[in-house]
Amino acid sequence: MQEKIDLDQLVDNHSDYLFRYALAKVRDESLAEDLVQETYLAAVKSLENYERRSTERTWLTAILKFKIADHYRKYSKETAFDITELEQLGTEKFFTNDGKILNWSKQFRPTRWNLSPFKTLENSEFYEVLEGCLKDLPDKVESVFRLREIDGVDSTEIQEAFHLSPGNYWVIMHRARLSLRRCMEVNWFNAEIG
Amino acid sequence: MRKKLTQFWNGLMLNCEDATRLSFDVPTQLELTFAERLQLSMHRSLCLWCRRYYKQTKFLGEAMKSYRQTSSEGDFTDKKLSDESKNKLKQKLKDSSK
Numbered sequence: 001m002q003e004k005i006d007l008d009q010l011v012d013n014h015s016d017y018l019f020r021y022a023l024a025k026v027r028d029e030s031l032a033e034d035l036v037q038e039t040y041l042a043a044v045k046s047l048e049n050y051e052r053r054s055t056e057r058t059w060l061t062a063i064l065k066f067k068i069a070d071h072y073r074k075y076s077k078e079t080a081f082d083i084t085e086l087e088q089l090g091t092e093k094f095f096t097n098d099g100k101i102l103n104w105s106k107q108f109r110p111t112r113w114n115l116s117p118f119k120t121l122e123n124s125e126f127y128e129v130l131e132g133c134l135k136d137l138p139d140k141v142e143s144v145f146r147l148r149e150i151d152g153v154d155s156t157e158i159q160e161a162f163h164l165s166p167g168n169y170w171v172i173m174h175r176a177r178l179s180l181r182r183c184m185e186v187n188w189f190n191a192e193i194g
Numbered sequence: 195m196r197k198k199l200t201q202f203w204n205g206l207m208l209n210c211e212d213a214t215r216l217s218f219d220v221p222t223q224l225e226l227t228f229a230e231r232l233q234l235s236m237h238r239s240l241c242l243w244c245r246r247y248y249k250q251t252k253f254l255g256e257a258m259k260s261y262r263q264t265s266s267e268g269d270f271t272d273k274k275l276s277d278e279s280k281n282k283l284k285q286k287l288k289d290s291s292k
Contacts, residue, residue: 015280023270040287101209101237103209103210113246152259156221170215181251181254
């Protein structure tokens with residue numbers, strides 16, 4: 001006979017951990033809270049199947065991971081990628097159409113950056129500006145870009161989750177990089193701060 | 195003659211837009227051909243802006259990788275689910291397990 005799991009304790013012992021786990025992935029507190037709630041509800045439904053071969057936390061985390069993946073799948077279905085979202089980035093202005101080989105538009109040409117650790121990785125404001133620049137990207141572009149660059153998710157997995165052709169994925173990543181580099185140049189490297 | 199030569203030259207060379215596009219995260223289905231790689235390095239050897247673009251964007255990529263390590267723990271260690279939502283959650287679980 002299995003001892004009964006105390007549900008209150010299950011919440012007290014693991015909900016903060018699960019919340020932080022979800023938050024690190026989705027970066028939205030109310031969404032993270034919803035995901036944790038769904039995780040517990042699913043867990044309670046499958047209590048009989050839980051055979052204590054793993055710890056409670058491992059078990060709950062596995063369910064949460066599934067819920068997060070599910071969220072991305074739903075999210076990408078609800079909002080099919082609209083390629084016009086990319087126009088918001090304005091990156092087509094970065095290059096001229098005059099048939100020249102060196103075709104950076106004058107005001108968008110990359111300038112020299114000071115890449116000393118003091119100005120970059122060891123400066124916490126650097127990350128704040130970086131985060132701001134990521135948030136400036138259109139929602140869908142931001143999700144795709146974050147999953148690839150920050151979470152290190154495999155590009156083919158991302159293409160599947162968001163129903164993107166390799167070509168479209170490539171265009172999104174290219175525009176996002178152009179835009180992020182420009183944003184960091186204007187707001188950090190050429191700005192009179194730091 | 196001169197026009198023809200320019201045309202030939204332009205066909206051989208990538209412009210900056212293409213060079214920046216080919217620089218990163220090429221999907222495996224669309225891997226670069228040998229000719230493209232050659233064109234890319236030729237372009238970069240002539241173009242200071244694209245050299246900067248490559249170096250800076252690569253740098254930002256590395257910064258984002260290290261950002262992942264700090265943000266998965268660092269940023270959120272003090273985050274907690276509020277008591278209010280915990281209690282709501284407990285109540286829901288009770289209701290659903292009845």
